[in-house]
Amino acid sequence: MSASPSPALNGVPAQDEPATPVGIRFIALYALGQLGLWAGLLTPIVVTLSVKVGAIDPEGKAASLGLILSVGAFLSMAITPIWGNLSDRTTSRFGRRRPWLAGGALAGAAGLLIMAVAQNVPTILLGWCVTQAGYNAAQAALNAIIPDHVPEQQRGRVSGILGPMSNIGILVGTFLTTMVVGSTSLMFLLPGVFTFAAIGLLITFLPDQPADRGQLGPFRPLDLLRSLWVNPFAHRDFGWAFAGRFLIFTGNAFKLTFGFYVITDRLGYSPAEAVALVFTATLVFTAASLLTATFGGWLSDRTGRRKVFVLLASLIMGAGLLTLGFTTSYAQYLIGSAILGLGTGTYLAVDMALVVRVLPNPDNAAKDLGVFQIANSLPQSLAPLIAPLFLTIGGGDQNYPAAFTAALVFAVLGALTVIPIRKVR
Template sequence: MSNPPRRPKPTGQRASSGPYVSLVTGPSGPTERASKRVVTTMALAQFGLFVALLAPVTVSLALKTQQLVPGDQAAVVNGNVLSIAALFALVANPVIGRLSDITLSRFGRRRPWMFLGAIGFVASLTIVAFAPNVPVLIAGWCLAQLTGNAILGPLLATIADQVPPEQRGSVSANVGVMQNVGILAAAFVASWFVTDMLLLFVAPAVFALITVWLYCFVLPDRAITTRADVGGWKGLLFTFWVNPLKHPDFGWVWLSRFLLTLASFLFVAFRLFFLQEEVGLSQQGAVDTLTMGVLIYTIALVITAKLGGWLSDRMLNRKVFVIGSTAVFAVGLILLAHTTTVPMFYVVEAIMGAAYGVYVAVDTALVVDVLPNPDDAAKDLGVLNIANALPQSLAGAVGAFLLGLGAVGNNYTALFWGAGVIAVLGALTILPVRHRMTRNADGTITGSIATRG
């Protein structure tokens, strides 16, 4: 019997950890730097969308829930609303991302989804604003998650489409900055329109539509002429899957993102109630304190995000920044568990903001670096976004469980200690990632990712 043909050697270095693991040069993606116009309008679109998408998670839905469900049950109901609707985000992002990867349109692959999604998003948040009861509120917010992710998935995929590796750290920092500046803007909107639900929900949605449409007009979206075979319904089911054994770097990054996002949402979803019940503030006082806290958080985040993204590009190292920032974020959560005053709350916000700034800048760049296939960028980013959406669905149930542990009333100490432990686990799961970057003679950067098989 003749010997089987020998497999070609990997193009990268062989890892030292085992005979079946190799580091292979990852997909290069775009080679030309994205223009300032594209980068600027991309950031504006992210800002507008995050204002409208995260304002309800941060403040607005809590206020709407308190309007519909008076009393101490509002926190639990709000958590349930977030959990149910997050399931729609979990499904919508990878599916719509996959569909945008294979969209045949003279307007490009990403642009049609963002343009039409913005219209549906405004309509959905209008339903939320006028919701007369909890079932309608849930329906409206589910639609908002569906249409919002019809924008978000293709929007984030344009980073992989448009930005080369040597520019990703600084550009990806914009995602974290705009996300949290959006939360800050949302907090101010909430403080202005505490009792006006129409303005509270619809005004940010219209602003999102304007900024997303502006990006649509500027984006040099590449049209494809041949649609890849996705394998029908069976292939669509695999939209939700990237084999972590074949692509271990992606798998570990996914797990880390899942854990830190869960820890973060245990903080964000219950922060307003914490200020009222533990610190003893009125509703207006809690909103004002939250607004100032988010301002402090965001200032710290903006500074560290830009610095962290730039340093990770210069040092060609993402892991050390992701691990360190996640660990510091965990420390902030544990400190919050023992916070009983407004000044201490502000100190904790500064610590967590600085840590999260580094994390969102560098982790987003790391995510794009370890994508298995640039042609499936939106699909794979959609799978990654499950790690963003699923924790939102679980945060309400996990938070309710932790709040109910061994205490009369809500146990916020258990809630934030639990969140801190989860964040520590998120830091540890980055350790096995074997991604490497090398600078070429022409100044470009080549990424290497771990594969098996």
């Protein structure tokens, strides 16, 4: 039986909790859509922005890259909850999620095109902002598919399958860049084409209903600002889950932002060699995450427990980050990638199931998950800004051991935030 509907919030009518289990085709297409989105959004962070900025501004590459990623992440933080709120209220005959998936994929591809032809840092920044705005519109709709369609008893397993998609997306994106390493423009564009194709397949088969116009309350411009806020004191479990994701992703953002430069600056490889080495490290990371993601999600569903899995996975991620920061060889870099992958697989699988369980209102899922997306996006802004505090310890700007020790501290603090959560075991 379906659970009782929740009261309406922000003018969005309450709906029953999904009760019918989702099938293999639904899960496969949903996973493909997530994979495609991450390929388009994360490949620039991991590889192509570093290559492009390093070629245009070799002397100030770290500062320029930090500026671009910070502005883009702040934009993502501000705009994703708004997209989610609008998606919850969309009455299009095509549904309330599909228009945002299609439009977001198109806008994201347009941003990649701008970066592909850019000849200076400001133009790259413009392209990255367009990419973030587009792909985060799609992400807001994608995140809401779990509470829209997946019943509680399947969420750990489904999240276990979806969790590694960000890692596989990076893997696919970096593989595509290795095929066209001689053309920076194609290194941006190929992942965008893949993203559009993957989301297009999901849109074709996604069961999606529009919001009921007759049940929607009045919409006011002030509601857009309210999209950015969930009271952490009124919804304490959600607040603790938000804090945990923010801290974990702050630590992980050190790796996303500076992993490429660890290979070039600390290990001494050229940028062209580093592209292939990043792909190999991503392959190791993804294989390790796959080992734990599905099993961790299944075991979490089976035991009915989420918190212990999130806590242990966060600590393992911290150990992987520390290994990467102290690496003195590429083999050690691969070991660190594997450890980080083992923790990340279980973390992403179980933490999403935990978050969906503590949403303030599942009927306003896209908006609330959009607020939660801030915990993913804000670290991408903060890490490049605070990392120089550690990178410059002892002189110079390449103290990666100090920076990644700080990443470990963030991961440990993130692990501890799961303890006060009460609604989930």
